[in-house]
Amino acid sequence: MNAESFQGSCHCGAVRFEVRTPLVPAARCNCSLCRRKGALMTPAFARENLTILAGEDALTEYQFNTRVAKHFFCRHCGIYPFHQTRVDPLRWRVNIGCLEGVDPYALEAAVANGASLSVVEGA
Secondary structure, three states: OOEEEEEEEEEOOOEEEEEEEEOOEEEEEEOOOHHHOOOOEOOOHHHHHHEEEEEEHHHHEEOOOOOEEEEEEEEEOOOOOOEOOOOOOEEEEEHHEEEEEOHHHHHEEEEEEEEEEEEEEEO
């Protein structure tokens, strides 16, 4: 897993970021949120490898269930660029579809079994 630097953004360009991460092994999560958003994610990386270049004020945060993971979305276009993970809140993942020059359809993807993580009843 060799880390590379990538530029990325949401669809409207309000949120722009740079990240240092490997692309593989890429993963899709099968939890209730990720199934619906359908994103292909980078491997988890340390937060210091993510730099928000513009639009931090355009980000909105969504949490559900245990409220440990933090999913960030552009409040203008609705695109999910990255999230803080639930399994290890010190680790983050980026939506590969937001990275410039990367074809997410050319990558193999494992399935992260987020659906099997503990749930909070009624959350």
